[in-house]
Amino acid sequence: MDNIFKIPKLALFFSLLLLVFSGVFSICLGAANIPVFTTFEFIFQMILGDWESSNLTDIQKTIILEWRLPRFFLGALVGASLSVAGSGFQGVFRNPLADPFLLGSAAGAGLGATLVIVSDLEVSFFVFGSVQLGAFLGALVAVLAAAIVSSSAGRTTASLLLSGVAVAAFLTACQTYVMQRNFVSIQEIYGWLIGRLLTSGWTEVGIMFPYFLVCFAVIYFYARELDLLRLSEDESKALGGHPLQTKIFVISCASLMTAVAVSVSGLIAFVGLVVPHVIRLAVGSSYRIIIPLSAIVGGAFLSSADTFARVIVAPAELPIGVITAFIGAPFFAIILRLSKGTI
Amino acid sequence: MMDIKAKDLSVRFDDKFVLNKLSFTIPSGAFVAIIGPNGSGKSTLLKSLAGFVNFDGDLFFNSQRSRGILEDNVALAYVPQNLAIPVGMTVGEYVMLGRTSHSNWFFGEKKQDYIAVEKALRRLNLSSMSNQLVTTLSGGEMQRATLARALAQEAQFLLLDEPTAAMDFARVIESVKLLDKLKSQYKFTVLMATHDINSLSRYADFALVLKEGCKLYSGEFSGILNEDFLGKLYDTKIDFFKNEAGIPMIFASPDSRLEET
Secondary structure (H helix, E strand, O other): OOOOOOOOHHHHHHHHHHHHHHHHHHHHOOOOOOOHHHHHHHHHHHHHOOOOOOOOOHHHHHHHHHHHHHHHHHHHHHHHHHHHHHHHHHHHOOOOOOOOOOOOHHHHHHHHHHHHHHHOOOOOEOOEOHHHHHHHHHHHHHHHHHHHHHHOOOOOHHHHHHHHHHHHHHHHHHHHHHHHHOHHHHHHHHHHHHOOOOOOOHHHHHHHHHHHHHHHHHHHHOHHHHHHHOOOHHHHHHOOOOHHHHHHHHHHHHHHHHHHHHHHHOOOOOHHHHHHHHHHHHOOOOHHHHHHHHHHHHHHHHHHHHHHHHHOOOOOOOOHHHHHHHHHHHHHHHHHHHHOOOO | OOOEEEEEEEEEEOOEEEEEEEEEEEOOOOEEEEEOOOOOOHHHHHHHHHOOOOOEEEEEEOOEEOOOHHHHOOOEEEEOOOOOOOOOOEHHHHHHHHHOOOOEOOOEOOHHHHHHHHHHHHHOOOHHHOOOEHHHOOHHHHHHHHHHHHHHHOOOEEEEEOOOOOOOHHHHHHHHHHHHHHHHHHOOEEEEEEOOHHHHOOOOOEEEEEEOOEEEEEEEHHHHOOHHHHHHHHOOOEEEEEOOOOOEEEEEOOOOOOOOO
C-alpha cells in the first residue's frame, strides 16, 4: 500500500502526451496542412525565442500563430472546464451521472445569456461581462433548481437526473420562446449558442484562462472534501470535512466554468460526463486524481474533437458537439460494458 | 476524563419533539448501549451528541458547555445506519480517510499517516485486503474497515448507529466482542444505538433507554435486564431466561398481544 490518493506518474505522463499530440494534430491538420516535423521545429524555436530561422512560410506562421494555436488553447480550455465542472458536480451530488448538460446548468447558461442579449443589459461586475454574468446566474439557478426538486423526491441518482432533464427542458423551452419573440437578436444569440471556436483568437483565450484557473484551483482545493462526501455528510463532518462549504464553492465554480465554456463554444454535451468516468475507471476513483487528470484529458479530447470537426468535411466544419458525441458515446458504452457494475 | 452530561436536551423537527428533555451522564470510556423501540429517537440522540443536529438544552463535555462532540475538536468516529459504501474506493483509501484531519491539506499524507493506516489495518486483520475495493467486502469485513478507519482517526468517541442490524447472529457476537476488545485497548467511549439486547448484555456497561423521545432509564446495563421494564418499553410480554452460565436471554413472547390481532 503506497501513494494512496496520488496521481500515478504513468497516467500523468500519458495524459500529458495525449494533450501534446492533440496540440500537434490541431496545429498541423486543416484546410492547409503543415508538416508535423516543421511544426515541432517551429514550436521549439519559438520557445527558444528564435523566430526567424524557421523553414515555414510566413503564411504558415500566421496560420499557426493567429489561427490554430489560439483555437487549440481555447478548445483545450473548454474541454478542461467542462470535464472539471463535471467531476465537481459528480462529487457534490454524489452521483456518477451528474454533468453540466444533464443537470441543466448548460441550458441555464444558455437562457441566462439569451435574456441578457435580448434585454440589451449592460452590467459588469468585477471581471464578468454582462453576458457571462447572465450565463453564470442561469447555470447556477438551473443546478439549484435541479437539486431542490430532486431533494424532495428522495435524492437518488434517478431523481436528480430526472429533475435535471425537466429543468433543462423547461429552460430550453423558455429560451426558444424568448428567441422567437426577439427576431432582431436571433443572429447574435445563435452565434453565442453555437459557439465561436470558429472565429475566436487570443482575446477569447485571454478572457477564458483566468476563469478556468481560479475555478480549477478552487475545485481542486476541495478534492479531499469531495472524497469525504463519497461517504455520507455526517461521516464527512466527523472526519473533519465541511460538506456545506464544499457544496457552495464547488457548485458555484463548476457553474461558472460551465457558463464561460458555453459562452465560448456553445452547448457541448457529453464531455463532462465521459472524461471523469474514463479516468475513474482507468486510473482511480479519488477526486484528487480525477480532477487534475480530467483537466488534461478533457482538454486533449475536446481539442482533438475540434480538429476532426474541421478536417472531416473540410473546408466546411461540423459542429464540435457532433464529434464529441460521435466518439464519446460509443466509447462510453464500451467502458460501461467493461466496468461490470463498478459505476 | 471525558464525561458527557446532558441536561434537558431536546430536539424538535417541525414542532414535534424527537427528543424531549433528556438528562443523563455518560461516564468516560464506557460501552454505552442506546436502546428503544423503532422511532424512539436513538439516531437523533447520536447525531445531537455528535453535533450534527441542533438541540435545545445543555450539553457538558468535561464539564465544559458544548454544542456537540465535534465542536470541541475531539476526534469522533461516526458510522451511520445506512453505511454508504463508495464505489471504486479501496480499503486502504477508505481507512486513509480517517487521517484527513491529521494530514496536511496541501501536501497530502505523510509517512506517519501511512504508518497509522497500516497499524489500523493490521489490528483488524485487513492488511492483505488494503488494495481490494470496499464494494467487494462482506458485511463483517466492511465493519472492520469502519473500525480501522476509527483507529486511524485516533477517535476518542465511537458513535455507531445499529451497526449489527444486517449481520447474522454469529457475526453480531463477533463484532460486539471485537468492539469491546478495541475499546479496552484504545480507551475510547462507545455509544451504540441497537436493538440487540442479548448480544450486548455481556459487553455493554451502560444503558440509555429511550421511548418516544423521552428517557426511561440511564445507568448500569444490568438494570434494564428485567421482564417488567422491557415489557413496558416494548409494549409486549417478555420471556426472560438465563442460560447455564447465567447469561440472560430475552425474547418478545409469542403469546403477547395475540388477542388484539
